[in-house]
Amino acid sequence: MKKGLTVAAVTLMSVSLVLSACGSKDDNNNKNAAANAGTTNTSTNEGTTNEGTTNEAPAAKDVTLSLRHTQIKETSKVRLKILQDVVAKTEQENSGLKFNLEGIDEVVNRDQKLKAEMAAGNPPDIFEVFGGADLNLYVKAGRMLDLTPIIEELGIKDKFASLDEFTIDGKVYGLPFGGYSEGVFYNKKMFAEFGLQVPKTFQELLAAADALKAKGKTPFALAAKDGWVNGMMWNTIMERHVGIDSFNKLLTGEAKWTDADFVAGFTDYATLVNNDYFTKGALGLPYAEQGAQFLKGDAAMVFTGSWDANRFTGDEAGDLKGNIGYFSFPSIDGGKGDQTSINASYSNGFGFSANLDADQVEAVKKFIANFFNEEIQKRTLLEDKVLPSMKLSDMSGVDPLISEVLTVMGSASSSWKAFDAIVQPSVGADVGVGLQELIGKVKKPEEVAAKIQASQDKANAQK
Secondary structure, eight states, rough: OSSSSOOSOOOOOHHHHHHHHGGGGGGHHHHHHHHTTTTOOOOOOOOOOTTTOOOOOOOOEEEEEEEEEEEOOOGGGHHHHHHHHHHHHHHHHSSSSSEEEEEOOOIIIIIIIHHHHHHOOOOOEEEETTTHHHHHHHHTTTOOOOOHHHHHHHGGGGBBBGGGGGTTTTTTOOOEEOOOEEEEEEHHHHHTTTOOOSSSBBBHHHHHHHHHHHTTTTEEOOSSSSSHHHHHHHHHHHHHHHHHHHHHHHHHHHHHSSSSHHHHHHHHHHHHHHHOOOOOOOGGGHHHHHHHHHTTSSSEEEEEEEGGGHHTTTTGGGGGGGGEEEEEOOOTTTTTTOOTEEEOOOOOEEBBTTTTOHHHHHHHHHHHHHHHHHHHHHHHHHHHHBBBBBBBBTTTTOHHHHHHHHHHHHHSOOOOOOOOGGHHHHHHHHHHHHHHHTTTOSHHHHHHHHHHHHHHHHHHHHH
Protein backbone atom coordinates (compact mmCIF):
# COMPACT_ATOMS: atom_id res chain seq x y z
CA MET A 1 0.00 0.00 0.00
CA LYS A 2 1.40 3.32 -0.92
CA LYS A 3 2.48 5.42 2.00
CA GLY A 4 -0.23 7.70 3.35
CA LEU A 5 -3.56 5.79 3.51
CA THR A 6 -6.19 8.21 4.72
CA VAL A 7 -8.29 7.80 7.84
CA ALA A 8 -9.60 11.36 7.67
CA ALA A 9 -13.27 12.13 8.12
CA VAL A 10 -13.51 14.00 4.80
CA THR A 11 -15.74 11.90 2.57
CA LEU A 12 -15.40 11.45 -1.16
CA MET A 13 -18.96 12.65 -1.63
CA SER A 14 -18.37 16.05 -0.07
CA VAL A 15 -15.10 16.57 -1.91
CA SER A 16 -16.61 15.48 -5.20
CA LEU A 17 -19.54 17.85 -4.88
CA VAL A 18 -17.33 20.83 -4.16
CA LEU A 19 -14.87 19.90 -6.88
CA SER A 20 -17.66 19.55 -9.40
CA ALA A 21 -19.04 22.93 -8.43
CA CYS A 22 -15.65 24.60 -8.76
CA GLY A 23 -14.39 22.75 -11.81
CA SER A 24 -16.13 24.71 -14.55
CA LYS A 25 -14.76 28.14 -13.64
CA ASP A 26 -11.18 27.00 -14.29
CA ASP A 27 -11.84 25.48 -17.71
CA ASN A 28 -10.23 28.36 -19.57
CA ASN A 29 -7.16 28.26 -17.32
CA ASN A 30 -6.87 24.53 -17.89
CA LYS A 31 -7.08 24.85 -21.64
CA ASN A 32 -4.60 27.71 -21.74
CA ALA A 33 -2.12 25.90 -19.50
CA ALA A 34 -2.41 22.74 -21.58
CA ALA A 35 -1.82 24.68 -24.75
CA ASN A 36 1.16 26.49 -23.24
CA ALA A 37 2.62 23.21 -22.05
CA GLY A 38 2.90 22.05 -25.61
CA THR A 39 4.71 25.14 -26.95
CA THR A 40 8.37 25.98 -26.95
CA ASN A 41 9.92 29.42 -26.78
CA THR A 42 11.12 30.01 -30.31
CA SER A 43 11.94 33.69 -29.88
CA THR A 44 15.52 34.87 -30.56
CA ASN A 45 17.63 37.78 -29.41
CA GLU A 46 17.89 39.20 -32.88
CA GLY A 47 17.25 42.95 -32.90
CA THR A 48 16.09 45.16 -35.77
CA THR A 49 18.28 45.81 -38.77
CA ASN A 50 17.91 49.59 -38.42
CA GLU A 51 21.28 51.27 -38.52
CA GLY A 52 22.54 52.35 -35.12
CA THR A 53 20.41 50.07 -33.02
CA THR A 54 21.92 47.78 -30.40
CA ASN A 55 20.89 44.15 -29.99
CA GLU A 56 20.21 43.37 -26.34
CA ALA A 57 18.78 40.23 -24.75
CA PRO A 58 15.38 40.84 -23.17
CA ALA A 59 15.38 41.16 -19.41
CA ALA A 60 14.72 37.94 -17.54
CA LYS A 61 11.15 37.61 -16.37
CA ASP A 62 10.45 37.24 -12.69
CA VAL A 63 8.64 33.94 -12.19
CA THR A 64 7.69 32.41 -8.85
CA LEU A 65 6.59 28.84 -8.24
CA SER A 66 5.30 27.46 -4.98
CA LEU A 67 6.49 23.91 -4.29
CA ARG A 68 5.06 21.75 -1.52
CA HIS A 69 6.91 18.68 -0.33
CA THR A 70 6.50 16.26 2.57
CA GLN A 71 10.17 15.67 3.35
CA ILE A 72 10.10 17.07 6.89
CA LYS A 73 11.14 14.04 8.94
CA GLU A 74 14.63 13.20 10.11
CA THR A 75 14.56 10.11 7.90
CA SER A 76 13.78 12.31 4.85
CA LYS A 77 16.76 14.66 5.13
CA VAL A 78 18.57 13.08 2.20
CA ARG A 79 15.52 13.26 -0.05
CA LEU A 80 14.98 16.90 0.89
CA LYS A 81 18.62 17.74 0.15
CA ILE A 82 18.32 16.26 -3.34
CA LEU A 83 15.18 18.32 -3.98
CA GLN A 84 16.87 21.48 -2.67
CA ASP A 85 19.85 20.85 -4.93
CA VAL A 86 17.58 20.57 -7.97
CA VAL A 87 15.73 23.75 -7.01
CA ALA A 88 18.98 25.67 -6.49
CA LYS A 89 20.37 24.49 -9.83
CA THR A 90 17.17 25.45 -11.65
CA GLU A 91 17.15 28.91 -10.07
CA GLN A 92 20.83 29.47 -10.92
CA GLU A 93 20.27 28.51 -14.54
CA ASN A 94 17.19 30.71 -14.94
CA SER A 95 17.57 34.29 -13.79
CA GLY A 96 14.39 35.69 -12.28
CA LEU A 97 13.02 32.25 -11.31
CA LYS A 98 12.22 31.70 -7.64
CA PHE A 99 10.84 28.61 -5.88
CA ASN A 100 9.05 28.95 -2.56
CA LEU A 101 9.34 25.61 -0.76
CA GLU A 102 6.83 24.51 1.86
CA GLY A 103 7.27 21.35 3.92
CA ILE A 104 4.22 19.67 5.44
CA ASP A 105 3.31 16.34 7.02
CA GLU A 106 2.39 13.85 4.32
CA VAL A 107 -0.85 12.66 5.93
CA VAL A 108 -2.01 16.25 6.52
CA ASN A 109 -1.14 17.13 2.93
CA ARG A 110 -2.94 14.18 1.39
CA ASP A 111 -5.98 13.89 3.60
CA GLN A 112 -6.72 17.50 4.49
CA LYS A 113 -4.83 20.41 2.97
CA LEU A 114 -4.51 19.33 -0.65
CA LYS A 115 -8.11 18.12 -0.80
CA ALA A 116 -9.37 21.45 0.52
CA GLU A 117 -7.19 23.39 -1.92
CA MET A 118 -8.34 21.28 -4.84
CA ALA A 119 -11.95 21.89 -3.83
CA ALA A 120 -11.31 25.64 -3.73
CA GLY A 121 -9.30 25.60 -6.95
CA ASN A 122 -6.08 26.98 -5.46
CA PRO A 123 -3.52 24.17 -5.08
CA PRO A 124 0.21 24.95 -4.95
CA ASP A 125 1.98 25.30 -8.29
CA ILE A 126 3.96 22.10 -7.70
CA PHE A 127 2.99 19.53 -5.10
CA GLU A 128 3.45 15.92 -4.06
CA VAL A 129 0.51 13.76 -5.05
CA PHE A 130 -0.39 10.09 -5.18
CA GLY A 131 -1.35 8.49 -8.46
CA GLY A 132 -4.47 6.39 -8.86
CA ALA A 133 -7.70 7.25 -7.09
CA ASP A 134 -6.48 10.55 -5.62
CA LEU A 135 -5.22 11.84 -8.94
CA ASN A 136 -8.32 10.72 -10.81
CA LEU A 137 -10.50 12.88 -8.59
CA TYR A 138 -8.37 15.98 -9.20
CA VAL A 139 -8.14 15.40 -12.95
CA LYS A 140 -11.91 15.00 -13.15
CA ALA A 141 -12.25 18.44 -11.54
CA GLY A 142 -9.80 19.99 -14.02
CA ARG A 143 -7.16 20.84 -11.43
CA MET A 144 -4.12 19.05 -12.93
CA LEU A 145 -1.80 20.25 -15.67
CA ASP A 146 -1.54 17.84 -18.61
CA LEU A 147 2.16 16.98 -18.75
CA THR A 148 1.99 14.87 -21.89
CA PRO A 149 3.30 17.54 -24.31
CA ILE A 150 6.02 18.58 -21.83
CA ILE A 151 7.54 15.14 -21.37
CA GLU A 152 7.29 14.49 -25.10
CA GLU A 153 9.11 17.76 -25.79
CA LEU A 154 11.80 16.88 -23.23
CA GLY A 155 12.13 13.37 -24.67
CA ILE A 156 11.60 11.57 -21.36
CA LYS A 157 8.16 10.02 -21.80
CA ASP A 158 9.56 6.57 -22.54
CA LYS A 159 12.29 6.73 -19.91
CA PHE A 160 10.00 6.06 -16.94
CA ALA A 161 9.60 2.54 -15.60
CA SER A 162 5.83 3.10 -15.48
CA LEU A 163 3.48 6.07 -15.72
CA ASP A 164 0.35 3.96 -15.31
CA GLU A 165 -0.79 5.49 -12.02
CA PHE A 166 -0.44 9.01 -13.41
CA THR A 167 -2.06 8.35 -16.78
CA ILE A 168 -5.76 9.00 -17.27
CA ASP A 169 -7.45 8.68 -20.66
CA GLY A 170 -4.06 8.55 -22.33
CA LYS A 171 -2.75 11.77 -20.77
CA VAL A 172 -0.08 12.10 -18.09
CA TYR A 173 -0.94 14.29 -15.10
CA GLY A 174 1.96 13.61 -12.74
CA LEU A 175 5.46 12.19 -12.64
CA PRO A 176 6.60 9.57 -10.11
CA PHE A 177 9.83 10.47 -8.35
CA GLY A 178 10.42 6.94 -7.05
CA GLY A 179 9.11 3.42 -6.94
CA TYR A 180 8.45 1.03 -4.12
CA SER A 181 7.79 -2.56 -3.28
CA GLU A 182 6.29 -3.98 -0.11
CA GLY A 183 7.40 -7.11 1.62
CA VAL A 184 9.01 -8.54 4.75
CA PHE A 185 12.31 -7.21 6.06
CA TYR A 186 13.81 -9.69 8.50
CA ASN A 187 16.64 -10.00 11.00
CA LYS A 188 19.07 -12.46 9.39
CA LYS A 189 21.06 -12.87 12.62
CA MET A 190 17.97 -13.80 14.61
CA PHE A 191 16.72 -16.20 11.96
CA ALA A 192 20.12 -17.93 11.93
CA GLU A 193 20.31 -18.03 15.74
CA PHE A 194 16.93 -19.77 15.98
CA GLY A 195 17.45 -21.99 12.94
CA LEU A 196 14.65 -20.39 10.92
CA GLN A 197 14.30 -20.37 7.15
CA VAL A 198 12.52 -17.80 5.02
CA PRO A 199 8.91 -19.07 4.91
CA LYS A 200 7.48 -19.98 1.52
CA THR A 201 3.89 -20.60 2.67
CA PHE A 202 1.52 -18.95 5.10
CA GLN A 203 1.62 -22.04 7.31
CA GLU A 204 5.41 -21.88 7.42
CA LEU A 205 5.14 -18.21 8.40
CA LEU A 206 2.82 -19.08 11.27
CA ALA A 207 5.22 -21.81 12.43
CA ALA A 208 8.16 -19.40 12.34
CA ALA A 209 6.15 -16.82 14.30
CA ASP A 210 5.30 -19.42 16.95
CA ALA A 211 8.98 -20.34 17.25
CA LEU A 212 9.93 -16.70 17.71
CA LYS A 213 7.27 -16.20 20.36
CA ALA A 214 8.60 -19.23 22.22
CA LYS A 215 11.99 -17.49 22.35
CA GLY A 216 10.43 -14.35 23.78
CA LYS A 217 10.59 -12.36 20.54
CA THR A 218 7.82 -10.44 18.81
CA PRO A 219 7.41 -11.90 15.31
CA PHE A 220 6.31 -8.66 13.62
CA ALA A 221 6.96 -5.05 14.59
CA LEU A 222 3.81 -2.99 14.07
CA ALA A 223 2.88 0.62 14.80
CA ALA A 224 -0.84 0.83 14.09
CA LYS A 225 -1.76 4.38 15.08
CA ASP A 226 -1.95 5.40 11.41
CA GLY A 227 -4.39 3.20 9.51
CA TRP A 228 -2.40 3.06 6.27
CA VAL A 229 0.43 1.16 8.01
CA ASN A 230 -1.86 -1.77 8.81
CA GLY A 231 -3.08 -1.87 5.24
CA MET A 232 0.28 -2.93 3.84
CA MET A 233 0.50 -6.56 4.98
CA TRP A 234 -3.28 -6.92 4.85
CA ASN A 235 -3.27 -5.78 1.22
CA THR A 236 -0.93 -8.61 0.21
CA ILE A 237 -2.83 -11.19 2.26
CA MET A 238 -6.04 -10.10 0.57
CA GLU A 239 -4.46 -10.19 -2.89
CA ARG A 240 -3.31 -13.75 -2.23
CA HIS A 241 -6.93 -14.68 -1.48
CA VAL A 242 -8.88 -12.78 -4.14
CA GLY A 243 -6.47 -11.58 -6.84
CA ILE A 244 -5.93 -7.90 -7.62
CA ASP A 245 -8.61 -7.85 -10.34
CA SER A 246 -11.23 -8.42 -7.65
CA PHE A 247 -10.42 -5.01 -6.20
CA ASN A 248 -11.38 -3.42 -9.51
CA LYS A 249 -14.62 -5.42 -9.49
CA LEU A 250 -15.56 -3.87 -6.15
CA LEU A 251 -16.14 -0.61 -8.01
CA THR A 252 -18.57 -2.21 -10.44
CA GLY A 253 -20.39 -4.35 -7.89
CA GLU A 254 -19.18 -7.59 -9.50
CA ALA A 255 -17.36 -8.34 -6.23
CA LYS A 256 -18.22 -7.47 -2.65
CA TRP A 257 -16.17 -7.15 0.49
CA THR A 258 -18.57 -9.62 2.08
CA ASP A 259 -17.74 -12.37 -0.45
CA ALA A 260 -16.22 -15.48 1.11
CA ASP A 261 -12.74 -14.88 -0.35
CA PHE A 262 -12.59 -11.32 0.97
CA VAL A 263 -13.76 -12.40 4.41
CA ALA A 264 -11.06 -15.07 4.36
CA GLY A 265 -8.49 -12.34 3.83
CA PHE A 266 -9.72 -10.44 6.86
CA THR A 267 -9.76 -13.71 8.81
CA ASP A 268 -6.12 -14.52 8.06
CA TYR A 269 -5.09 -11.02 9.13
CA ALA A 270 -7.11 -11.46 12.31
CA THR A 271 -5.26 -14.74 12.91
CA LEU A 272 -1.97 -12.86 13.09
CA VAL A 273 -3.57 -10.41 15.51
CA ASN A 274 -5.21 -13.03 17.73
CA ASN A 275 -2.02 -15.08 17.90
CA ASP A 276 -0.27 -12.00 19.30
CA TYR A 277 2.32 -11.88 16.53
CA PHE A 278 2.29 -8.08 16.47
CA THR A 279 3.75 -5.54 18.88
CA LYS A 280 1.75 -5.13 22.07
CA GLY A 281 -0.01 -1.76 22.26
CA ALA A 282 0.48 -1.21 18.53
CA LEU A 283 -2.58 1.01 18.19
CA GLY A 284 -0.92 3.71 20.26
CA LEU A 285 2.39 3.74 18.39
CA PRO A 286 3.34 6.15 15.56
CA TYR A 287 4.86 4.83 12.36
CA ALA A 288 8.48 5.65 13.21
CA GLU A 289 8.34 3.34 16.22
CA GLN A 290 7.73 0.34 13.99
CA GLY A 291 11.17 0.50 12.41
CA ALA A 292 12.78 1.35 15.74
CA GLN A 293 11.45 -1.85 17.33
CA PHE A 294 12.79 -3.90 14.46
CA LEU A 295 16.23 -2.27 14.51
CA LYS A 296 16.51 -2.68 18.30
CA GLY A 297 16.01 -6.42 17.87
CA ASP A 298 12.68 -6.48 19.71
CA ALA A 299 10.97 -7.92 16.64
CA ALA A 300 12.25 -10.39 14.07
CA MET A 301 10.37 -9.03 11.07
CA VAL A 302 8.55 -5.97 9.81
CA PHE A 303 6.27 -5.73 6.80
CA THR A 304 6.87 -2.38 5.16
CA GLY A 305 7.82 -0.65 1.96
CA SER A 306 11.23 -0.34 0.35
CA TRP A 307 11.25 3.33 1.35
CA ASP A 308 12.38 2.15 4.81
CA ALA A 309 15.54 0.62 3.32
CA ASN A 310 17.31 3.95 3.82
CA ARG A 311 16.76 3.61 7.56
CA PHE A 312 17.68 -0.08 7.56
CA THR A 313 21.02 0.54 5.84
CA GLY A 314 22.01 3.62 7.84
CA ASP A 315 23.74 4.18 11.15
CA GLU A 316 20.51 3.56 13.08
CA ALA A 317 20.72 -0.09 12.06
CA GLY A 318 23.79 -0.54 14.28
CA ASP A 319 24.83 -4.19 14.51
CA LEU A 320 22.03 -5.12 12.12
CA LYS A 321 23.58 -3.13 9.30
CA GLY A 322 24.31 -5.67 6.59
CA ASN A 323 22.28 -8.33 8.41
CA ILE A 324 18.80 -7.44 7.20
CA GLY A 325 17.13 -9.40 4.42
CA TYR A 326 13.96 -9.05 2.39
CA PHE A 327 11.41 -11.55 1.11
CA SER A 328 8.02 -11.49 -0.54
CA PHE A 329 5.02 -12.48 1.55
CA PRO A 330 4.50 -16.25 1.25
CA SER A 331 1.77 -18.03 -0.67
CA ILE A 332 -1.60 -18.90 0.84
CA ASP A 333 -2.94 -22.36 0.08
CA GLY A 334 -6.20 -22.22 -1.86
CA GLY A 335 -5.90 -18.52 -2.62
CA LYS A 336 -7.18 -17.27 -5.97
CA GLY A 337 -4.56 -14.55 -6.40
CA ASP A 338 -1.08 -14.69 -7.89
CA GLN A 339 0.81 -16.40 -5.08
CA THR A 340 4.26 -15.16 -6.10
CA SER A 341 3.30 -11.60 -7.02
CA ILE A 342 4.39 -8.46 -5.19
CA ASN A 343 2.91 -5.06 -4.43
CA ALA A 344 5.23 -2.80 -6.38
CA SER A 345 4.45 0.37 -8.24
CA TYR A 346 5.30 4.00 -8.84
CA SER A 347 2.71 5.98 -6.91
CA ASN A 348 4.45 8.94 -5.24
CA GLY A 349 5.16 11.86 -7.50
CA PHE A 350 4.86 15.50 -8.36
CA GLY A 351 1.76 17.09 -9.80
CA PHE A 352 1.39 20.58 -11.26
CA SER A 353 -1.50 23.00 -11.08
CA ALA A 354 -3.63 23.67 -14.14
CA ASN A 355 -3.69 27.34 -13.05
CA LEU A 356 -0.11 27.99 -14.20
CA ASP A 357 0.41 30.81 -16.69
CA ALA A 358 2.64 30.51 -19.77
CA ASP A 359 5.81 31.73 -18.03
CA GLN A 360 5.27 29.37 -15.10
CA VAL A 361 4.78 26.44 -17.46
CA GLU A 362 8.12 27.24 -19.09
CA ALA A 363 9.71 27.28 -15.62
CA VAL A 364 8.08 23.95 -14.80
CA LYS A 365 9.76 22.47 -17.87
CA LYS A 366 13.13 23.53 -16.45
CA PHE A 367 12.34 21.93 -13.09
CA ILE A 368 11.18 18.67 -14.69
CA ALA A 369 14.29 18.49 -16.88
CA ASN A 370 16.56 18.96 -13.86
CA PHE A 371 14.71 16.57 -11.54
CA PHE A 372 13.72 13.72 -13.85
CA ASN A 373 17.03 12.58 -15.29
CA GLU A 374 19.43 9.70 -14.74
CA GLU A 375 21.82 11.71 -12.55
CA ILE A 376 19.18 12.62 -9.97
CA GLN A 377 17.55 9.20 -10.14
CA LYS A 378 20.91 7.56 -9.45
CA ARG A 379 21.50 9.91 -6.51
CA THR A 380 18.07 9.00 -5.16
CA LEU A 381 18.86 5.30 -5.41
CA LEU A 382 22.33 5.49 -3.85
CA GLU A 383 21.80 8.18 -1.23
CA ASP A 384 18.14 7.78 -0.30
CA LYS A 385 17.69 4.08 -1.18
CA VAL A 386 14.51 4.90 -3.12
CA LEU A 387 13.84 2.69 -6.13
CA PRO A 388 14.25 4.71 -9.33
CA SER A 389 11.15 5.62 -11.31
CA MET A 390 13.22 5.98 -14.46
CA LYS A 391 15.27 3.38 -16.30
CA LEU A 392 18.93 3.52 -15.30
CA SER A 393 21.83 2.42 -17.45
CA ASP A 394 24.22 2.24 -14.48
CA MET A 395 23.34 0.27 -11.34
CA SER A 396 26.82 0.20 -9.81
CA GLY A 397 27.34 0.96 -6.13
CA VAL A 398 23.89 -0.19 -5.03
CA ASP A 399 23.59 -1.25 -1.37
CA PRO A 400 23.29 -5.06 -0.90
CA LEU A 401 19.87 -4.74 0.78
CA ILE A 402 18.58 -2.68 -2.13
CA SER A 403 19.99 -5.27 -4.50
CA GLU A 404 18.06 -7.92 -2.57
CA VAL A 405 14.87 -5.86 -2.85
CA LEU A 406 15.39 -5.47 -6.59
CA THR A 407 16.08 -9.19 -6.94
CA VAL A 408 12.85 -10.08 -5.13
CA MET A 409 10.95 -7.65 -7.35
CA GLY A 410 12.54 -9.11 -10.45
CA SER A 411 11.68 -12.65 -9.34
CA ALA A 412 8.00 -11.88 -8.76
CA SER A 413 5.56 -13.40 -11.22
CA SER A 414 3.68 -10.10 -11.43
CA SER A 415 3.32 -6.77 -9.68
CA TRP A 416 0.28 -4.75 -8.80
CA LYS A 417 -0.60 -1.36 -7.37
CA ALA A 418 -1.97 -0.94 -3.86
CA PHE A 419 -5.68 -1.24 -3.14
CA ASP A 420 -5.96 2.43 -2.16
CA ALA A 421 -4.94 3.38 -5.69
CA ILE A 422 -7.98 1.42 -6.90
CA VAL A 423 -10.87 1.92 -4.49
CA GLN A 424 -12.33 5.30 -3.68
CA PRO A 425 -10.54 7.31 -0.94
CA SER A 426 -13.54 7.09 1.40
CA VAL A 427 -13.48 3.29 1.12
CA GLY A 428 -9.75 3.21 1.73
CA ALA A 429 -10.28 5.24 4.89
CA ASP A 430 -12.84 2.75 6.17
CA VAL A 431 -10.49 -0.14 5.44
CA GLY A 432 -7.92 1.55 7.68
CA VAL A 433 -10.47 1.92 10.47
CA GLY A 434 -11.66 -1.66 10.04
CA LEU A 435 -8.14 -3.03 10.38
CA GLN A 436 -7.62 -1.00 13.53
CA GLU A 437 -10.81 -2.55 14.89
CA LEU A 438 -9.41 -6.00 14.15
CA ILE A 439 -6.13 -5.12 15.83
CA GLY A 440 -8.05 -3.80 18.83
CA LYS A 441 -10.07 -7.02 18.85
CA VAL A 442 -13.34 -5.10 18.98
CA LYS A 443 -14.77 -6.37 15.67
CA LYS A 444 -14.86 -9.69 13.89
CA PRO A 445 -13.80 -10.11 10.24
CA GLU A 446 -17.39 -10.48 9.02
CA GLU A 447 -18.42 -7.27 10.79
CA VAL A 448 -15.52 -5.32 9.33
CA ALA A 449 -16.27 -6.63 5.83
CA ALA A 450 -19.93 -5.63 6.11
CA LYS A 451 -19.07 -2.12 7.24
CA ILE A 452 -16.61 -1.60 4.40
CA GLN A 453 -19.12 -2.94 1.86
CA ALA A 454 -21.63 -0.35 3.04
CA SER A 455 -18.97 2.31 2.41
CA GLN A 456 -18.28 0.78 -1.02
CA ASP A 457 -21.96 0.87 -1.97
CA LYS A 458 -22.15 4.52 -1.00
CA ALA A 459 -19.02 5.42 -2.96
CA ASN A 460 -20.17 3.52 -6.04
CA ALA A 461 -23.49 5.34 -5.99
CA GLN A 462 -21.69 8.69 -6.18
CA LYS A 463 -20.11 8.06 -9.59
